[in-house]
Amino acid sequence: MTALLEVADLHIGFGGLAAVRGASFTVNKGETHCLVGESGCGKSVTALAMMGLLPANAERRTAALRFDGQDIAGLSEREMSRLRGDRIAMIFQEPMTSLNPAYTVGSQMGEVYRRHRGGTRQAALDRAAELLERVRITSPGMRLGQFPHQLSGGLRQRVMIAMALMCEPELLIADEPTTALDVTVQAQILRLLADLQTELGLAILMITHDLGIVARTAHRVSVMYAGEIVETAPVFPLFAEPRHPYTRGLLSCVPVPGKVGRDEPLGSIRGTVPRIGPNFAGCAFRDRCDLARPDCSSPVVRHTLASEHSYLCQIAP
Amino acid sequence: MRALRNAGLCVGAVIVGFTLLVAIFAPILATQDPFAQDLSRRLIVPFWMEGGSTNHLLGTDQLGRDYLARLIYGARISMLIGIMTVVTSGAIGVAMGVIGGFFGGRIDDMILFAITARLSIPLILVALAVVSLVGSSLTVVVMTLGLLLWDRFAVVARVSTMQIRTLDFVAAAWSAGCSRPRILLREVLPNILSPLAVVATLEMALAILLEAALSFLGLGVPPPLPSWGLMIAEAKDYMFFSPWVIMVPGLSLCALVFGINLLGDGLRDLLKTGRTT
Amino acid sequence: MLHLLIRRLAVAFLVCITVLTFAFALTRLSGDLAISIAGPSATAADIEVVRKAYGLDRPVVEQFFDWVGRAAVGDFGQSYFYKERVSKLIVDRLPVTMTLGLVGLGIALLVALPLGVVSALNEGRVIDRVISLVALLGQAMPSFWLGLILMVTLGLKLGWLPISGTGSWEHFVMPGIVLAFSAIPALMRLTRSGMIDAMNADYIRTARAKGLSRTSIVLKHAARNAAMPVVSIAAVQLGFMLGGSIVIETVFALHGVGFLAWESISKNDFPTVQAVVLMLAIIYTLLTLGADLLNALLDPRLRAQ
Ligand SMILES: Nc1ncnc2c1ncn2[C@@H]1O[C@H](COP(=O)(O)OP(=O)(O)O)[C@@H](O)[C@H]1O
Ligand SMILES: [Mg+2]
Numbered sequence: 001m002t003a004l005l006e007v008a009d010l011h012i013g014f015g016g017l018a019a020v021r022g023a024s025f026t027v028n029k030g031e032t033h034c035l036v037g038e039s040g041c042g043k044s045v046t047a048l049a050m051m052g053l054l055p056a057n058a059e060r061r062t063a064a065l066r067f068d069g070q071d072i073a074g075l076s077e078r079e080m081s082r083l084r085g086d087r088i089a090m091i092f093q094e095p096m097t098s099l100n101p102a103y104t105v106g107s108q109m110g111e112v113y114r115r116h117r118g119g120t121r122q123a124a125l126d127r128a129a130e131l132l133e134r135v136r137i138t139s140p141g142m143r144l145g146q147f148p149h150q151l152s153g154g155l156r157q158r159v160m161i162a163m164a165l166m167c168e169p170e171l172l173i174a175d176e177p178t179t180a181l182d183v184t185v186q187a188q189i190l191r192l193l194a195d196l197q198t199e200l201g202l203a204i205l206m207i208t209h210d211l212g213i214v215a216r217t218a219h220r221v222s223v224m225y226a227g228e229i230v231e232t233a234p235v236f237p238l239f240a241e242p243r244h245p246y247t248r249g250l251l252s253c254v255p256v257p258g259k260v261g262r263d264e265p266l267g268s269i270r271g272t273v274p275r276i277g278p279n280f281a282g283c284a285f286r287d288r289c290d291l292a293r294p295d296c297s298s299p300v301v302r303h304t305l306a307s308e309h310s311y312l313c314q315i316a317p
Numbered sequence: 318m319r320a321l322r323n324a325g326l327c328v329g330a331v332i333v334g335f336t337l338l339v340a341i342f343a344p345i346l347a348t349q350d351p352f353a354q355d356l357s358r359r360l361i362v363p364f365w366m367e368g369g370s371t372n373h374l375l376g377t378d379q380l381g382r383d384y385l386a387r388l389i390y391g392a393r394i395s396m397l398i399g400i401m402t403v404v405t406s407g408a409i410g411v412a413m414g415v416i417g418g419f420f421g422g423r424i425d426d427m428i429l430f431a432i433t434a435r436l437s438i439p440l441i442l443v444a445l446a447v448v449s450l451v452g453s454s455l456t457v458v459v460m461t462l463g464l465l466l467w468d469r470f471a472v473v474a475r476v477s478t479m480q481i482r483t484l485d486f487v488a489a490a491w492s493a494g495c496s497r498p499r500i501l502l503r504e505v506l507p508n509i510l511s512p513l514a515v516v517a518t519l520e521m522a523l524a525i526l527l528e529a530a531l532s533f534l535g536l537g538v539p540p541p542l543p544s545w546g547l548m549i550a551e552a553k554d555y556m557f558f559s560p561w562v563i564m565v566p567g568l569s570l571c572a573l574v575f576g577i578n579l580l581g582d583g584l585r586d587l588l589k590t591g592r593t594t
Numbered sequence: 595m596l597h598l599l600i601r602r603l604a605v606a607f608l609v610c611i612t613v614l615t616f617a618f619a620l621t622r623l624s625g626d627l628a629i630s631i632a633g634p635s636a637t638a639a640d641i642e643v644v645r646k647a648y649g650l651d652r653p654v655v656e657q658f659f660d661w662v663g664r665a666a667v668g669d670f671g672q673s674y675f676y677k678e679r680v681s682k683l684i685v686d687r688l689p690v691t692m693t694l695g696l697v698g699l700g701i702a703l704l705v706a707l708p709l710g711v712v713s714a715l716n717e718g719r720v721i722d723r724v725i726s727l728v729a730l731l732g733q734a735m736p737s738f739w740l741g742l743i744l745m746v747t748l749g750l751k752l753g754w755l756p757i758s759g760t761g762s763w764e765h766f767v768m769p770g771i772v773l774a775f776s777a778i779p780a781l782m783r784l785t786r787s788g789m790i791d792a793m794n795a796d797y798i799r800t801a802r803a804k805g806l807s808r809t810s811i812v813l814k815h816a817a818r819n820a821a822m823p824v825v826s827i828a829a830v831q832l833g834f835m836l837g838g839s840i841v842i843e844t845v846f847a848l849h850g851v852g853f854l855a856w857e858s859i860s861k862n863d864f865p866t867v868q869a870v871v872l873m874l875a876i877i878y879t880l881l882t883l884g885a886d887l888l889n890a891l892l893d894p895r896l897r898a899q
Contacts (some may be wrong), residue, residue, distance in 0.1 A: 053802055077808075085805030091804075097796040101895060102818045112804045163804070242879040325727075433605065434612045436830075438875040440838030443856050446867050449859045450623045450630070451830050530841050533738045534856065549739055552871065560746050567739040575734035584728065 003009035004029045004203045007048065009063035012045050012054065012227075017055045018276040019045045019058070028173065032197065032204040033215045034235075036250070040273045043207045044093075046224070049173050050205070051090055052080040068170065085115040089164035093176040095156035097118055099148035105132075105159050106144030123287040131162040135192055154185035161192065168200065175207045190216055211254045215239065220308075222239075223247045226284035228275055233309035241301070243311040245289045283314065291315060324516050326583025338473055340396040341387055349383035351390045351543050358382065364563060379547070379555060387543035388569060394544045395525045395573060398459060403517050405463025410470025411513060412500035415501060417471070418478030433470045441530060448536040456536050462524050464531065474517050477509035480582075520579030522574045524554025529570055545570050602886060606879045613875040614665060618658055621864040622870065630862045631674060654890075661868075675861040680869045683854060688759060690850030691843070695836045696767045698773030699828065706778045707824070710785025715812065717790055725782070733779040737838065741772045741845040755889040769839075769846045776838060777831040780840035782826050795819070815884075822889050827829030829885030833878035 005027040012020040035043050048054050050065070051134060052075070053287060065073035067088065072080065084090075092098045110124035110132070117124075120273040125144060132140035136159040143224040148156060154227040157177060164172055170197040178186040194217060206217055214221055214235065222232040223246065232237065240246045249269040271288040282297035283289070289296070295314050303317055361385075362378040375384035394402060394579040399510070417428030431577050447461045481487060482505070490500050529546030531537030538544040550563035621627060628645040629636075636644070645651045649660070664671065670680035710730070713722045748768060750755035754769050792798065793816050801815045836851075843852035851870055860867035 051803055081805040081807065083801075083805065084803055090803040092800065094796055098800045100797040100801070100815050100819070102893065103815075111806065111810070115804070115806055148665065149895045160800075174842065315762075396896075430605065430608065430612075434616075434617075437609050437613060437833075437875040437878045438616065439840075439878070440834075440854075441840050441875065442837060442859075442871055445856070445859050446871070448622055448623070448625060449862075458868045471807060504879070516837055522734070529736050533736075534841065536842060536859070546738075549736075549742070550845055553742055556746055557750055563739065563742050563746075566737065567743070570739065571734045572735050573734075574736075575731055578730045580733055582726070583890070 001028045001031075003027070003066075004068055005205065006048075006064060006066040007050070007062065008065075010046065010049060010152035011059075011061040012042065012049055013059045014057060016278050018227055018278075018280070020049070021276065023227070023229050025222045025226070025229060027203050027205050028259050029170070029203050030197070030201045031216065031219040032118065032194075032206050032217050034206045034208060034220060034221045035224055036208055036211065036214050038209060038250075038273055041224045043209075043224055044175050044226040047161065047173050047205065047207055051084055051088065051172060052077070053084075053090075073287075075247055082116075082230075085112045085164075085169075086167045087169050088171045089167070089169040089174065091157070091160045091164050091177050093179050095160055095180060096123070097155050099156060101148055103143065103147075105146055105148065105151070109144070109163045109166060110157070112163060112285075116167045116241060122284070127166060128162070130158070130251075131165055132194070132199075133163040134165070136188075137162070137261075137267075138219055154189065157181060157185075157189055161189070162288040164203075165196065165200070169202070171203045171205065173205045173207070177208070179204075179208075180215065181211075193217065200275070212249060213284065218273075223250070226276055230285070230311060232312035233311075237306070239310050241305075243305065243309075244285075244313050245315075246285050247311070249288075283312075323583070325579045325582040326587065329576045329579030329581075329583055333580055334571060336573050336576070338398055338552055340393040343389045343393050347389045349381075349386040351382060351386040352541055354380045354382055359506060360555060360559060360562070360591060362559065366561070376561070378552060378562065381433055386564060387457060388545070388565060391543045391545040391566065391569070392573075394455070394538055394542060395570070397455070398462070398481070398523045398528040398538075399521040399577070400464040401459045402466060403521045404421040405459065406466040406520060406524075407470050407513070407517060409463070409476045410467030411506075412422055413425065413467065413479045414471040414474025414476075415505060415509070415567075418475040419478075419501060419505060421484055425475070428471065432468050432471050432475075435465070438465075440465055441527065444527065444531055445518050445534060445536045448531060453539045453543070455538055458531060462463075466520050466527075469516050469520060470513065473512050474509055477512050478505055481505050481508050511584075515585045516583050516590070518577050524582070525570070525574055525577070598890075599887075600856060602883055606883055609879050610876055613872055614662055614792040614794055616684050617868040617871045617875075618661055621721045621868055632863070635848055665869075665872065670872075671865040672874065673858070673863055673866050675858060675863040675866070680865050683866060684815065684851060684869060684873060687851045687854045690848055691836060691839050694769055694773060694839055694843070694848060694850060695767055697770035698835050699777065701770050701774035702777040702781055703828065706772065706781035706787055709778075710782040710810070711789055711817070713786040714789030714793065716732050717786075722786075729779040729782050732775050735773050736737060737776055738777060738841050741768065741842060744768045744771065745846075748887075758845075760847075765846070765848065769842045769848055772842050772845075773835050773839065777828075777835060780831060781824065784823050785820065788823050788888070791818055792816035792819045818892070822892050825888050825892065826882070826885045827842055829888075830878075833881045836877060837874050839844075862893075869882065 003026045006162050007113055008024045010020055010023045011018070019283070020083070023042075023046060025035075027031065035046065037043055038309060045054065045058070049060050052072075056155070062073050065071065067083070072083065075083070099105075106125050106128055108130035110121060113119070113124040113127050114121070127138040128144055132143055137143055137155065137158055139310065143151070143159070151159065161177075177193070190213060193204065197204060204217075218235045219240045220232070221235050221245065222229045224230070225246045231238070231242070231247045236249065239251070242251055253268055272285065274284055276284060281299060282285055283300050286292040286296035293314060299315055300312050302312050304309055305317055341522050351572070355377070358377055359379055361370060363376045375388060378387065383535060413428050413431065417425040444461050448457055451457050480507055487500060490504050495503070528537050528544065532544040532546035533550040535550065540547060540549060548566040549563050554565070556563045620862055628641050628648070628650050631648065632644045649657065661671075669679055672678070673680050676683055713725045716722045726824050729776035745757050747766065748755050750784045756762070756765050759765055798811060798815055801811045806815075839850060840855050842848070843850045844856045847853070851873070855867065855870040857863070858870070
């Protein structure tokens with residue numbers, strides 16, 4: 001297991017509000033690492049920070065941001081753009097709007113290849129056709145000449161994936177790639193990603209709020225809450241022995257066949273993700289937590305269970 | 318940046334307010350008669366130039382009339398035209414837009430068609446022709462511009478009304494059994510006033526510029542009234558020798574219109590930020 | 595697409611009919627046209643002669659349909675003042691006005707597009723505010739006054755350009771600049787807001803995630819999408835410019851349609867006035883129609899409809 005992407009103590013703020021607070025995680029080569037949490041927890045911002053694509057009004061601070069052993073936090077925009085699309089690729093939640101409506105699929109796929117690999121337009125189109133076939137799109141030749149609005153959502157997301165794979169990246173960041181799609185299409189896309197991972201040895205940072213997707217795809221899981229990674233573990237221990245009350249809360253919200261009976265009510269977490277101002281201290285989950293104690297408002301310690309499993313809570317194991 | 322924006326609004330308000338005051342108090346401010354000719358004292362230069370006199374701070378025109386006095390009375394004409402045109406065209410345009418946006422369907426199609434047709438009619442040309450046919454006077458100019466400049470009011474009022482119509486409080490008024498005119502006047506109109514205020518500034522600026530152009534071409538405000546556009550037209554034969562004769566009224570026009578535009582821009586920004594926060 | 599086109603054409607046709615009626619009604623505003631034509635020094639007998647000669651003694655409805663019928667086939671009658679066919683007068687003068695309009699639009703686009711893009715890419719910064727302020731200042735300048743100023747400075751003081759007339763291409767530069775001024779603010783603002791919208795779109799984020807160069811992102815991905823509203827407004831502005839050319843042609847003594855309109859208005863030459871109003875309206879309508887079609891070509895989504 002060699003680390004491909006290492007993040008240590010990542011902080012992202014918007015004005016006075018903190019979106020990410022000291023997040024650390026590692027994505028290993030050929031592995032899927034799931035970042036899971038409710039909407040607004042800072043998952044997308046984290047992903048964008050990896051790519052150097054944060055909006056102009058965001059402030060980023062990090063102890064280390066390494067890709068394949070190289071520090072990429074200090075890279076210039078120009079150097080970063082050499083990595084993006086080539087060695088690190090990203091796909092987004094909104095397949096409907098993520099493709100440029102004015103250009104054909106072929107033109108948009110081809111330009112990544114030509115940017116990073118050079119070559120003729122025809123070579124790029126051939127490569128694009130090859131990848132469309134790889135993501136199981138039939139008659140790729142025809143699709144290359146089509147415009148995004150002529151494709152369904154599922155097809156567009158396949159095109160996005162194919163486009164991301166044009167230059168055989170080592171890391172694919174997928175920000176809720178299936179959230180906007182039908183359930184059946186969702187399953188196809190996830191299977192496709194899994195297949196591609198084995199074929200190409202791709203590392204995936206998969207962002208989702210859906211534990212079902214986590215269960216199906218993840219090797220490792222990091223649970224994010226209000227900008228912090230509150231629990232991180234390989235997928236089996238996490239589902240078997242969740243430690244953080246938030247992780248447990250999330251798990252109680254999904255029906256697990258065999259575990260949850262037909263008429264048993266599903267759990268839910270009351271309240272919403274708080275906004276974190278400048279002088280916030282303690283556990284951000286305490287107002288929503290059934291196990292909250294007075295010492296939850298003082299700085300929280302990180303407990304380590306096994307070498308791979310740690311969580312952020314006052315309650316000792 | 319915000320400060321800069323508000324600065325724009327303030328500067329605009331100051332310019333427009335100042336011009337308005339000058340226009341209102343013209344008889345007090347002007348120490349000389351703007352119509353009194355004195356052919357022995359023609360084209361005296363402003364006081365800061367060599368040969369100028371403090372008697373005529375901005376000099377005199379080709380007929381020996383005091384330029385400052387004419388400029389001050391000219392502010393009256395510009396402001397009068399600007400305000401009256403906005404009132405007339407605003408009333409027409411808002412009525413059309415609100416009716417179209419509120420009732421929709423056929424009525425809206427007709428209103429939309431009227432706007433399209435109006436936009437295709439060449440503005441200055443028609444205004445010139447009307448004034449030429451009916452005879453030039455301040456009233457004719459105001460009426461002509463008022464009857465021509467309603468399009469933007471109608472467009473904005475129509476779109477805003479369409480947005481308002483679907484909102485809850487209008488639905489509530491419907492279900493409370495309020496009559497249509499009542500809903501239009503009490504619920505819709507007050508809520509579309511702010512975008513209309515921005516349009517009003519735009520149209521006021523446009524009306525002032527158009528009046529100046531008409532008067533410049535001799536088919537606007539008739540002489541000897543001291544319209545700034547007319548002052549430029551009358552002075553243009555002398556501009557190659559004494560450029561200040563066209564600079565003085567021209568810069569005044571520029572400043573006033575710039576002020577109005579600043580005001581409109583400031584209002585727009587204010588409304589935009591007011592909506593998002 | 596075809597459906598849209600037919601609908602547009604129908605509306606355009608109706609607009610032309612409306613303007614036709616309007617142009618006719620316009621000339622009857624003064625009450626008795628014969629008095630206006632005959633001039634202030636005419637006797638009652640003179641007026642009667644004029645009335646007969648121009649067919650003004652017929653019922654108004656008859657006159658109207660007569661005029662519409664001829665106008666439909668491009669016959670706008672005889673000019674009272676020039677003693678020539680109005681259609682020939684217009685056709686002779688149109689190239690000058692068209693050249694002026696296109697020069698004006700060209701200058702306006704050359705200035706407005708880069709400024710709008712720079713403004714958008716620096717949204718909210720000082721340079722953006724400065725550009726907006728300059729545009730606002732430009733908008734505040736009366737075109738005829740700006741024309742005179744240019745005549746004094748570029749023409750007289752610096753001697754770079756001819757002051758008035760139609761002889762060479764140089765004669766179009768100053769009027770072109772003046773005409774451009776009136777269109778620059780609107781074009782610039784739209785370019786700016788279109789670019790801001792485009793740069794915030796998801797597909798731009800995708801383009802950045804693909805590692806494309808900044809040039810490609812701005813000029814290929816954003817500009818193409820920002821261009822659509824700009825094309826529409828450019829067509830509208832060109833229409834307004836042709837209408838506004840009446841002032842500028844008069845100032846610079848450029849013998850185009852605007853100058854013709856100005857002369858015929860001051861000479862009470864109603865057939866010419868009517869015809870010019872109608873022609874400018876038709877050109878404007880065609881321009882907006884053309885812009886819609888061009889947009890359909892630019893936007894694959896519209897093309898498919
Ligand atoms: N452009 C932005 N400007 C200001 N705040 C932002 C911006 N983008 C995201 N945020 C804030 O950052 C936090 C995390 O957002 P995000 O990463 O999109 O959440 P998630 O992807 O987990 O749903 C949110 O509180 C959001 O309000
Ligand atoms: Mg998100």
